[in-house]
Amino acid sequence: MSESIGFPIDDYHFKSHSIFEELPKEDQDFVKTVMLLKKYRKGEMIFIEGSYPSGIFYLIEGKIKKYKVDKDGREHIIYICNQGELLGYPALLSEETFSDSAMALENITVGFIPGKKFLELLEKSTVLSSKLLKNLSHEFAVLENNILSIAHKTVRERLALTLLILRDKFKAGDKPNEIVEITLTREDLANILGTAVETLVRFLREFKDDDIIETKGRTIRILKAHKLVEIANL
Template sequence: MPEVIQKTNCTNCLFKSLVFNKLNDSELDFLDQFKIEKIYQKGEIVVNEGDTINDFLYIKTGLVKLFKTGLDGKDHILSVAKPQDFIGFLSMFSNTNYQYSIATIENSTLCFINVPALKKLIENNGVFALDILDKMSLAVDGILDTRISLCSRNLRGRIALLLLYFSDEVYHKDEYILPLARKEIAGLIEMTTENVIRILSEFRHDGLIEMDGSEISLLNKKLIEAISTAG
């Protein structure tokens, strides 16, 4: 359960330009009545697969994973999402219930916006509607790209891709703490836990990375990129 629930003001929100830049002040005021902000610790469940979709979720800060538990009991991670990834748009329009679960993998602040209220704004503001379509389209492009390139890569290529993803897209640093356990990585890039561990060790032996538990530092990014492309 989120520990803190905040009532903040959309018009003053640092992030409004990222999501709601096509709305005017009175529209933002309207939205204020229908939104709530929650602060989560790392590792908390935000929604469970099957839950009714009442709110559009927006990640203000932090990192979450979208996942499904398969018939084999293993978790499959559909996507890791960070601020501006607009994962909330994904099944909000096509389904009444979540097709996946969401959990935080970093301390995160999420904004919950009532779906009917949001739909009313879309209906009444055509420019906003087009903007939402743009953002949704971009989000989808990204997820599809990642998924397809995962399928056609070998294990080393997938690990390389993952390391680069966290370095380039999430932390913007060559050193970072992997927010996912080896087992979770396995579920994200569709391989066994043992092979995740094995290949990370391989990369260390080959001088590509330094590694202490979940602390990772990329030593030879050029080569990692080459492996990611060639794989």
């Protein structure tokens, strides 16, 4: 059974999933009319850093990683997007290129809304414009929290916090009480933490020896979330 962890997990999650859900019916109908369904296979790119947006993306099913690549070719994962989240709208609104890249972590289904149609809806919908402004502010706070955790927490603390965040991402909405299984490559997990794979594996082994997690292949099952809260120093 999945246990309650008792700390504000929303401080580390974007909240764009609520934007379309809470629009007036007329606006929701407009979105459904203009949205184009696209499927991507695991490993396919949704958009690439430095390219110009032609629209925005609504993640219907699956998970996407947003990341940047530094001058040495190292990947730094900024955020894992979950079902119901919007991608790409900050670049569209600012009329700038994408500041990061997005890749499918598994086979996914995405709703694509052409830029002109999205801006048309934004112009006439005060509810949408208000929600986008509020969400942009929240996303800034989430990224700020992530930067602070990298700057001030040890790798061990960051791993504990990251596992808690991913635990919330990977839980099944229809089975909230089941133990959560996190399925990520060790490389991706290390790229979230900003550490070497060898260092990550060492701490995962430590958590496993303390019966905080179980591992099978690349799958991680969290057994004692409250222990991770203590380790993360939250």
